[in-house]
Each structure stands twice: as C-alpha cells, then as structure tokens.
Amino acid sequence: MASSRKVHPLFGRAGATPRRQGAADPNAVLEALWQAVSAIPRGRVSTYGGVALAAGLPGRARLAGRALREAPEGLNLPWHRVLGAGGKIVFPPASSAYREQCRRLRAEGVVVKGGRVDRAVLLAPGER
DNA sequence: TGTATGACCCTGA
DNA sequence: CTCAGGGCCATAC
Numbered sequence: 001m002a003s004s005r006k007v008h009p010l011f012g013r014a015g016a017t018p019r020r021q022g023a024a025d026p027n028a029v030l031e032a033l034w035q036a037v038s039a040i041p042r043g044r045v046s047t048y049g050g051v052a053l054a055a056g057l058p059g060r061a062r063l064a065g066r067a068l069r070e071a072p073e074g075l076n077l078p079w080h081r082v083l084g085a086g087g088k089i090v091f092p093p094a095s096s097a098y099r100e101q102c103r104r105l106r107a108e109g110v111v112v113k114g115g116r117v118d119r120a121v122l123l124a125p126g127e128r
Numbered sequence: 129t130g131t132a133t134g135a136c137c138c139t140g141a
Numbered sequence: 142c143t144c145a146g147g148g149c150c151a152t153a154c
Contacts (some may be wrong), residue, residue, distance in 0.1 A: 059137085062134070063136090066150090068135055084137085090135055090136075101135095
C-alpha cells in the first residue's frame with residue numbers, strides 16, 4: 001500500500017528523507033508495528049516494548065519508536081496509547097507532544113498523573 | 129567505514 | 142528517587 005511519505009507534523013523533522021531500505025522487507029516490519037499499535041483498544045495503553053513484542057520483534061522497543069516517528073499521518077494511528085516502560089510518557093513534559101498525548105489519553109478516560117498512567121490501564125503483554 | 133544518536137528497556141547499586 | 146552499564150539496531154553524518 002503505497003503509504004504517503006508525509007509524517008506527523010508533531011514529530012516529523014524538516015528535511016527528513018524517507019528511506020525504506022536496509023532490511024529484507026523494511027515496510028513489512030513497519031506495518032507489523034503499526035498494526036500492533038492500532039490493535040490497542042481505546043481506553044487502554046501499551047508500551048514500546050509491548051508493541052514490538054506484539055509485532056513479533058522482541059527486544060526491539062527502539063524500533064517501535066522509530067516506526068511511530070516515521071508513521072504517515074494518514075494511518076491515523078493511536079500513537080498516544082503507546083507509552084514508555086511502566087506506563088510513563090517519554091516526551092519532555094514541556095513539549096507539545098507531551099501535552100497532546102496527555103490530552104488525547106484523558107479524552108479516552110485515561111487518568112494521567114505526573115506523566116504516568118495507572119497500572120490498571122496498562123495493557124499486559126500477551127493481553128488483548 | 130566508523131561514530132553518534134535515538135518516541136526504548138532492564139538490572140543493579 | 143537517581144545514576145551507571147549493557148542490550149538492541151536503523152539512520153545520519
């Protein structure tokens with residue numbers, strides 16, 4: 001599916017060159033990660049490690065982060081449901097990304113406090 | 129070709 | 142709580 005090269009304005013850096021090479025099927029890996037993200041139910045959250053695991057890429061949390069950064073806007077991924085280990089927002093509290101994520105989560109009824117969410121809303125690995 | 133960096137994670141002190 | 146150290150690996154320069 002020829003995804004658009006346009007990335008999210010909140011994270012996409014000017015002059016970023018979209019490269020899809022290096023691995024056998026880099027696009028397949030990205031799609032697997034994006035799919036895992038879109039599978040997170042509303043009102044719940046997951047972690048980068050959890051997303052990577054769900055995509056069949058254990059130990060590649062970093063790659064999950066990359067995938068999200070490179071994700072085209074058109075996919076409308078629920079990126080705000082992806083947090084760091086333990087359920088904490090990885091963005092600097094002063095950043096617009098942090099505020100946006102916070103806002104979106106609260107809009108779904110998720111309580112964000114001190115840049116973290118309650119354990120209960122955090123999706124356990126292997127959990128739906 | 130080598131070094132640096134990053135929407136990460138875990139363990140241990 | 143902070144800090145350090147190791148792992149992971151695609152991109153950028």
